[in-house]
Amino acid sequence: LGCLTYTRLNRFLHTFLPCSAVxxxxxxxxxxxxxxxxxxxQDLELGRYxxxxxxxxxxxxxxVHEIVENDPMISLMxxxxxxxxxxxxxxxxxxxxxxxxxxxxxxxxxxxFKVRPDDVWIVSFPKCGTTWxxxxxxxxxxxxxxxxxxxxxxxxxxxxxxxxAIIGDVDALPDTIETxxxxxxxxxxxxxxxP
Numbered sequence: 001l002g003c004l005t006y007t008r009l010n011r012f013l014h015t016f017l018p019c020s021a022v023x024x025x026x027x028x029x030x031x032x033x034x035x036x037x038x039x040x041x042q043d044l045e046l047g048r049y050x051x052x053x054x055x056x057x058x059x060x061x062x063x064v065h066e067i068v069e070n071d072p073m074i075s076l077m078x079x080x081x082x083x084x085x086x087x088x089x090x091x092x093x094x095x096x097x098x099x100x101x102x103x104x105x106x107x108x109x110x111x112x113f114k115v116r117p118d119d120v121w122i123v124s125f126p127k128c129g130t131t132w133x134x135x136x137x138x139x140x141x142x143x144x145x146x147x148x149x150x151x152x153x154x155x156x157x158x159x160x161x162x163x164x165a166i167i168g169d170v171d172a173l174p175d176t177i178e179t180x181x182x183x184x185x186x187x188x189x190x191x192x193x194x195p
Contacts, residue, residue, distance in 0.1 A: 097194040099166070106165035109177050110193070113161070118186040122158075126192050134158050134190045141188060155179070158188035166192075 089101050122137065124130045131154070138158045139149060148157075155163065159180040164173055180189050 093194060095194070102167065103162070103165045106162065106177065110162055110165065113177060114181070116185055116187065120186060120188045122188070122190045124192065130190060130192070134160075134188065138188050141186070158190060159183070161189050161191045162193055 090099050090103055091097070092099055092103070092107070120137065120141070122130055122134050124133075135149070135154055135158075138154070139145070142148065155174075155176065156179060159176045161176060161180055163176045164170075165177075167173060180187065
């Protein structure tokens with residue numbers, strides 16, 4: 001990890017994030033660090049030298065969705081949204097998480113997205129430092145290669161999986177699901193999707 005030692009990395013992480021680095025010793029004896037924990041990852045099960053595995057509500061993504069019509073909460077959200085565009089019209093799981101209709105054409109592709117054992121996921125609520133964490137984790141995993149970070153867009157290096165599904169079919173925006181799928185392992189992927 002370049003100039004960062006395990007202790008210094010943990011001190012750095014505790015300063016900014018509610019998590020710790022965990023040493024991972026591979027079969028080849030190479031040590032790397034995984035950064036599990038924090039509030040969005042409370043359901044991660046972690047062994048002493050194993051990679052984090054999703055459990056509980058993180059083990060499976062929502063399989064069903066329901067289009068909600070004439071919902072008073074949605075009507076209120078439409079009125080409050082600048083320009084009158086609806087912000088949420090599709091209930092995607094039994095807990096009632098809502099997404100916009102632009103999500104529907106991508107729902108099945110996201111559900112069937114192939115997760116690799118060495119993927120690192122950044123999953124959190126919007127507006128809580130996810131993009132900052134995404135950049136920091138990418139830099140840590142790539143020996144602080146600032147030259148590559150400055151020359152390549154963050155969403156190419158560490159894609160936001162459902163970005164196209166949230167924003168809609170904007171021509172200038174690449175297919176983020178396909179971008180994530182084509183990345184070589186180990187991948188760093190960001191998501192705000194609920195469990």
